[in-house]
Amino acid sequence: MRRRDPDGEAATLTCSILTLAALAFLCEYVDSTLGMGYGTTLSPLLVVMGLDPRVAVSGILFSEFLTGVTAGVFHHEFGNVDFNSRSRDLRVALVLAACSILGSALAVIISLNLPTRVIKLYIGLLVASMGLLILSGYRGTGGFSWRKILALGVAASFNKAVSGGGYGPLIVSGQVLSGIEGKRAVGITALAEGLTCLASLLLYATLGTEVFDARVWGALAVGAVSSTPLAAFSVKKFRKKAFERFVGLLTLALGVLTMVKVLSLA
Numbered sequence: 001m002r003r004r005d006p007d008g009e010a011a012t013l014t015c016s017i018l019t020l021a022a023l024a025f026l027c028e029y030v031d032s033t034l035g036m037g038y039g040t041t042l043s044p045l046l047v048v049m050g051l052d053p054r055v056a057v058s059g060i061l062f063s064e065f066l067t068g069v070t071a072g073v074f075h076h077e078f079g080n081v082d083f084n085s086r087s088r089d090l091r092v093a094l095v096l097a098a099c100s101i102l103g104s105a106l107a108v109i110i111s112l113n114l115p116t117r118v119i120k121l122y123i124g125l126l127v128a129s130m131g132l133l134i135l136s137g138y139r140g141t142g143g144f145s146w147r148k149i150l151a152l153g154v155a156a157s158f159n160k161a162v163s164g165g166g167y168g169p170l171i172v173s174g175q176v177l178s179g180i181e182g183k184r185a186v187g188i189t190a191l192a193e194g195l196t197c198l199a200s201l202l203l204y205a206t207l208g209t210e211v212f213d214a215r216v217w218g219a220l221a222v223g224a225v226s227s228t229p230l231a232a233f234s235v236k237k238f239r240k241k242a243f244e245r246f247v248g249l250l251t252l253a254l255g256v257l258t259m260v261k262v263l264s265l266a
Helices: 006-034 038-048 053-077 088-111 116-136 146-163 167-177 182-207 214-225 228-237 240-264
Strands: none
Touching: 006 038, 006 053, 006 167, 006 182, 006 214, 006 228, 006 240, 038 053, 053 182, 053 214, 053 228, 088 146, 088 182, 116 167, 116 240, 146 167, 167 182, 167 240, 182 228, 182 240
């Protein structure tokens, strides 16, 4: 009979926790810097590592709620965005978060009547198109409007509910096309997505789903939150035009990769 090795098990557990924290740090640094990529990148990695998908997703939601609020604070402190109580930036973030309820409801209704492949192709095409528009210098007609922000919030939360991704790329690029400066768009997206994740966690709690794992949630939270001040500082140092061009390129790449992945599985 094989003897149990408590020291070896403890070392393996410590290594796993450190790995989770390191992955969360890297993925959240990218997300808080560009406004996209945390859940989309980290979720499949955690599942590949052997975590229960429900624990992985709920842990991501918990850490993304914390990092969204924390990143929003640091973006505000570094002057990338203005979240004073009467600022437009704060109102935009709150409106985008509130739209998540409507967008998620629409996603459920539509996804029941359309093949998942068709919906994901739509998401890829939409995100790639917005990337091309940013790179072209197009900024829409009429400048900023609350109607555009409402439509953006519903569309982005629809994407999130249907595919588990597509929120950050659409929210960031959509704001830029609506006339909101790139750095502000990233800060607004961080706070809006954090509040959206809080709503999802409350839904988990209401349904009584057993998804809590203190070690996983704690490791992801510590790793992700610790990256936010560095990310906010990095955004402050970017030049406006170069930053928006990079957002456009990344958005285009994500859209194309989404379509390629879907078509390759056909």
